[in-house]
Amino acid sequence: MDLFMTTRTHPLTQANRHSKRTSFASHALELLTARGLSLVLGLMILAACSDAPTAPQQSIDRVAAARVMPSVTDARVRLAPSIQNVVIRDRVLHDLQELENALTNGDGQKARFHVRVLGDVLAEYRTQQGSQTTDGADVVAISLMLFEVSAVVEADFDLGSFQ
16 A cells, blocks of 8 residues: 555655745745845835935045144144043044044045034033133134134134134
């Protein structure tokens, strides 16, 4: 009985295996196609919702940026560490480093952002402290550097808040 079932079902089993392989292959192809389409669709949505990959980087004059770079480095290395308020000092050091990176890479948008942030932080610090600190000359020197960098990156930095 066992022998009869084996020989009798063998051709049928071959046909079943072939049809299962065919249906599995077609199902896998459909699944792969669906996954591929969803991946492409997801990447398209990601690119549409994010402005970083598609936004043009606004460049700056590299010669002018190289001209003001020593003053930015001097402000980061010599002037900013003398700020008495630790939180302000850390923020200024971070933004000066980012400003240097932006000027080195010719990224005008990032440079303008950090010039504005630094200007706001230092103006607020000067307003809060008034003439009670000994780091006023260093803060004003950093603001003068920001004024020069602002002319290069067109950030419209105003020195009026430091008087």
